[in-house]
Amino acid sequence: MTPIAGTIAATVLMGLTILATRAFPFLLFSRRDPPRIIRFVEKYIPPMVMAVLVVYCLKDIRWTESPSGFREILAIALVILLHALKKNALLSIFGGTAFYMILINIWK
Amino acid sequence: MNSSSSVIKTAFPVTIPVLFGYIAIGIPFGLMLVKAGYPWWLAPIMSVLMYAGAGQYIAIGLFAANAPLAGMLVTMLMVNIRHIVYGLSLIEKFRGVGKWKAYLVFSLTDETYAILTGVKAPDNIKPGSFYGTIALLDQSYWILGSVVGALAGELIPFSFAGIDFALTALFVVLLMDQLTRTRDMLPAAIGLLCAVAALALFGPGQMLIAALCGGLAILILVRGRQK
Numbered sequence: 074m075t076p077i078a079g080t081i082a083a084t085v086l087m088g089l090t091i092l093a094t095r096a097f098p099f100l101l102f103s104r105r106d107p108p109r110i111i112r113f114v115e116k117y118i119p120p121m122v123m124a125v126l127v128v129y130c131l132k133d134i135r136w137t138e139s140p141s142g143f144r145e146i147l148a149i150a151l152v153i154l155l156h157a158l159k160k161n162a163l164l165s166i167f168g169g170t171a172f173y174m175i176l177i178n179i180w181k
Numbered sequence: 182m183n184s185s186s187s188v189i190k191t192a193f194p195v196t197i198p199v200l201f202g203y204i205a206i207g208i209p210f211g212l213m214l215v216k217a218g219y220p221w222w223l224a225p226i227m228s229v230l231m232y233a234g235a236g237q238y239i240a241i242g243l244f245a246a247n248a249p250l251a252g253m254l255v256t257m258l259m260v261n262i263r264h265i266v267y268g269l270s271l272i273e274k275f276r277g278v279g280k281w282k283a284y285l286v287f288s289l290t291d292e293t294y295a296i297l298t299g300v301k302a303p304d305n306i307k308p309g310s311f312y313g314t315i316a317l318l319d320q321s322y323w324i325l326g327s328v329v330g331a332l333a334g335e336l337i338p339f340s341f342a343g344i345d346f347a348l349t350a351l352f353v354v355l356l357m358d359q360l361t362r363t364r365d366m367l368p369a370a371i372g373l374l375c376a377v378a379a380l381a382l383f384g385p386g387q388m389l390i391a392a393l394c395g396g397l398a399i400l401i402l403v404r405g406r407q408k
Binding site: 093 | 194197198201217218219220223226227230231232233236240243244245246247248250253254257258261262263264265266267268269270272273275282286287289291294295298299342343344346347348349350351352353354355356357358359360363365367368369370371372373375376377380385388389392393396397400401404405406
């Protein structure tokens, strides 16, 4: 186990490494404009990323073992239904989350 | 209306899903860190300086194994390199945020990115302070969750199991809002296919960066020449 002083030094350096990944595009294009190709696609990046993140949230489901993702799919279906009908983000998120928390307790 | 309390009142509702999600995943982080043999105050130090969910969880394992420093840094680079893709789509949006810019770049987590790409500052609030307040609230939830977990994780009698679904639901809702606004299914379809393919090919640990790189490459191929 790393001694405590070492963990603090490592935390500072890991923090700087993470900051470097976040700051990289801003530093690269701080003085010049991004290439045209990036400007064409930048508005398409957020929906692409959001779809990836939804799948990423489901990455640990074991599809071959019961209940193989049914609970997550049902809860996501409720989120979509609520959001399509009511257009209230908080209602959709908390309705879906409450439903999911009940589901994982009664369906194991 | 531009006092900090009125900015917080406007920004807070946007961040409520992140409040629940970050408390839910921050508590197990703090608990795991203390169980690995470290003092509680290392949790807030890490949450202030690193502020990366997956990165901090992985760091506990690296500390416990006494991994060499170079290995830790390379691991952090690989786990967080996805942030480059996020930044590419926020260069324009962050141009006019003034003194908040450095903090906004530092605090660009998955969840804060997702919210910032979907919101527009109200006319009576400066964009910088609106976005910055959202980012600051999000980080404060993460710090709070990790401290509670480190100090009292074992005392919490009820199970938080499932409450982190709030973050999944947040991404679903933000995706639907994006689709409603752009009326364009293709980027989301590309993301979905790349993510499923990356999960199948590379497994849960490596899928994120593979999916984002693949998605960005295909976006450039199919949309790189259009207006």
